[in-house]
Amino acid sequence: MAARTMTLEVITPERVVFRDEVESIIVPGAEGLLGILPDHAPMVAVLKIGILTYRKNGEKRRVAVAGGFFEVADNHAIVLSDAAERAEEIDVLRARAAAERARRRLADRNANWDFERARAALHRALNRLRAAGVDTSDLQ
Ligand code: ATP
Numbered sequence: 001m002a003a004r005t006m007t008l009e010v011i012t013p014e015r016v017v018f019r020d021e022v023e024s025i026i027v028p029g030a031e032g033l034l035g036i037l038p039d040h041a042p043m044v045a046v047l048k049i050g051i052l053t054y055r056k057n058g059e060k061r062r063v064a065v066a067g068g069f070f071e072v073a074d075n076h077a078i079v080l081s082d083a084a085e086r087a088e089e090i091d092v093l094r095a096r097a098a099a100e101r102a103r104r105r106l107a108d109r110n111a112n113w114d115f116e117r118a119r120a121a122l123h124r125a126l127n128r129l130r131a132a133g134v135d136t137s138d139l140q
Contacts, residue, residue, distance in 0.1 A: 003038035006075035017084045022054040042073040051131045062087040064131035090132040099125035
């Protein structure tokens, strides 16, 4: 019989961010969004900074993911990431401060900032704000 749900685990070096049965998953694959339904064929993928969306009891929820790896097999999906936060646990003021700090560093052409690092920090912060449902148009 076809499975109706699969297990989703989102794990960082610090903690289990999420572990539950879900009905569908969309992950931010390096090459584009990947949609996963129960009974998906085994697969691994590299993730980019982005928003993972899952559906449970018909409701969609978001998790901010700072890149990493995705694997699905036998109705068990795992995300391994350096950092990930469920939308409701995102500290919006902290993410906004991080975005503004990174923007200042990127704009400061005279300084000796590591621009790649600042770009990545900006990307992570904007992603967290979007996952939390915050309008980021003033920070682009
Ligand atoms: P910051 O400069 O605010 O520390 P960062 O992008 O450098 O941001 P990371 O190195 O990606 O932070 O993450 C460090 C830890 O802090 C991780 O556990 C991550 O989940 C958590 N974290 C970072 N920003 C937030 C936030 N805005 N809300 C909740 N948790 C956060």
